[in-house]
Amino acid sequence: MSKSNHKESFLAPIWRSNPLIVSMLGLCPALAVTKTLEAAFGMGILFTIVLVCSNVLISAIRKIIPEEVKTPAYIVVIATFVTLVKMFAEAFLPELYSTLGVFVSLLVVNCIVLGRAEAFASKNGVLDSLLDGIGNGIGYTLAICMIGLIREVLGSGMLTFGATFTFLADANNGEKIRLFLLKGPRYDFSMSFFSSPAGGFLVLGIMTAIIAAVTNYKENKKKVDARIAAKKEKETAAAASASKEVAQ
Amino acid sequence: MNYLAAFVMAIISYALIDNVVLSRFYGICSFIGVGNKVKSSLCMGAAVSFVIIMAAAICYPLYNYLLVPAGVPFLDTIAAILVIACLVMIVGLVMKKFLPGLYQSLGIYLPLITTNCAVLGVVSENIASKLDFGMAMANAVGTSAGFTLVIFLYACIRVRLEAANTPKAFKGVPIALVTASLMAMAFMGLQGIGV
Numbered sequence: 001m002s003k004s005n006h007k008e009s010f011l012a013p014i015w016r017s018n019p020l021i022v023s024m025l026g027l028c029p030a031l032a033v034t035k036t037l038e039a040a041f042g043m044g045i046l047f048t049i050v051l052v053c054s055n056v057l058i059s060a061i062r063k064i065i066p067e068e069v070k071t072p073a074y075i076v077v078i079a080t081f082v083t084l085v086k087m088f089a090e091a092f093l094p095e096l097y098s099t100l101g102v103f104v105s106l107l108v109v110n111c112i113v114l115g116r117a118e119a120f121a122s123k124n125g126v127l128d129s130l131l132d133g134i135g136n137g138i139g140y141t142l143a144i145c146m147i148g149l150i151r152e153v154l155g156s157g158m159l160t161f162g163a164t165f166t167f168l169a170d171a172n173n174g175e176k177i178r179l180f181l182l183k184g185p186r187y188d189f190s191m192s193f194f195s196s197p198a199g200g201f202l203v204l205g206i207m208t209a210i211i212a213a214v215t216n217y218k219e220n221k222k223k224v225d226a227r228i229a230a231k232k233e234k235e236t237a238a239a240a241s242a243s244k245e246v247a248q
Numbered sequence: 249m250n251y252l253a254a255f256v257m258a259i260i261s262y263a264l265i266d267n268v269v270l271s272r273f274y275g276i277c278s279f280i281g282v283g284n285k286v287k288s289s290l291c292m293g294a295a296v297s298f299v300i301i302m303a304a305a306i307c308y309p310l311y312n313y314l315l316v317p318a319g320v321p322f323l324d325t326i327a328a329i330l331v332i333a334c335l336v337m338i339v340g341l342v343m344k345k346f347l348p349g350l351y352q353s354l355g356i357y358l359p360l361i362t363t364n365c366a367v368l369g370v371v372s373e374n375i376a377s378k379l380d381f382g383m384a385m386a387n388a389v390g391t392s393a394g395f396t397l398v399i400f401l402y403a404c405i406r407v408r409l410e411a412a413n414t415p416k417a418f419k420g421v422p423i424a425l426v427t428a429s430l431m432a433m434a435f436m437g438l439q440g441i442g443v
Contacts, residue, residue, distance in 0.1 A: 025277065026277075028273050028276050028277065028365045029273075031273045031276065032273035071333075071362075072330075075329055075333060075362070076326065076330070079325050079326040079329050082325055083322060083325055083326060086325070087322060101376065102369055102372040102373050102376055105324075105325045105368065105372040106274075106365045106368055106372065108329050109329070109362070109368050111277050111363060196436060197270060197273065197432045197436075198429045198432035198436060200273075201425050201428045201432055202426060202429040204425050205421075205422045205424075205426040205429060206422070206426075208425065209415075209417045209422035210417070212416075212418070212419075212422060213416075216417060
């Protein structure tokens with residue numbers, strides 16, 4: 001594969017074919033753990049680790065897996081890495097582990113991980129699968145952090161750091177770091193609706209609508225530009241033929 | 249008698265108050281994906297219910313009487329996903345043999361049940377919150393009833409949405425998510441039921 005392909009498999013999933021907001025995959029954790037920015041970020045990190053490891057291993061053993069038992073074999077590989085990540089999180093980030101709850105185990109059935117294994121890692125080399133895994137991981141993390149940011153700021157009126165990643169609070173003398181944005185001593189614009197499940201659906205719905213609107217606008221603009229260019233070309237051609245006639 | 253009452257209340261609570269899709273966020277992919285076909289939504293609900301109940305019934309003894317005594321409780325996720333994958337395969341084979349008509353109509357949805365988070369979600373939840381067998385089954389029955397109810401209602405709403413004049417940017421998935429948000433708001437009202 002050429003160098004531009006490596007770049008493509010890394011960059012495309014970050015925005016243009018983002019697994020969450022374009023392909024609408026992996027919705028369950030994107031709604032369940034995005035009440036706070038920190039939990040969303042933690043989920044993104046765990047997700048990226050699982051995706052990268054499973055992509056690399058599956059791509060490395062893709063030639064020795066028989067065609068008939070492909071999917072079960074992938075699921076076992078993914079489940080193994082999820083178990084490892086689960087134990088890692090339980091040992092080193094217990095707060096994060098208890099916040100995410102069963103959604104760490106549910107990484108096994110995340111459509112993106114299995115989807116990338118089936119669609120990409122089973123057909124491409126190790127390096128490309130690694131880049132694809134990192135790209136998809138970053139794309140997904142950015143998307144769920146965006147949802148988490150919107151929901152936390154609107155829902156609680158402030159950003160809290162240190163509740164899930166306790167080492168941040170430890171670094172700050174055991175105090176959680178709070179950024180008051182929509183809330184102050186005299187005013188409170190927070191809407192707890194956005195912390196509720198219904199708010200999660202609404203935020204994601206409006207985000208996808210905005211992205212669809214932008215895509216529509218770009219496509220329309222391209223069409224209009226093409227039409228204007230065609231018209232101009234015609235005019236210049238007509239002018240050229242007219243001047244030719246005059247010359248004759 | 250007391251236990252029976254608790255069992256029934258737990259089913260209601262899991263089905264309506266902590267609804268699987270709208271408040272616990274399991275199985276959203278299939279919820280959004282199954283779309284606007286009322287009949288296939290019911291078939292999907294039935295198949296998922298069967299797999300959830302069977303998986304919960306098998307994984308409970310598997311975890312408590314095999315993995316825990318053997319000292320490997322951390323293998324729960326791998327064991328559960330293998331049980332689920334086998335169950336889905338068996339359901340497919342049995343249906344193909346005895347109910348070919350239903351198998352045809354469910355066709356593409358069947359293998360997808362393996363990756364429906366509702367199934368693994370219920371099993372992991374049972375293990376994580378250390379429920380006893382009766383409550384684990386109540387969770388499974390309640391969750392599957394809630395799932396079937398919600399995807400049926402959702403399919404009915406989406407049939408009407410097809411005809412509605414939605415803004416161009418909201419067509420398709422965005423309006424579906426907004427609908428889900430409104431449904432979740434309606435189900436939030438049920439949280440007042442004291443159980």
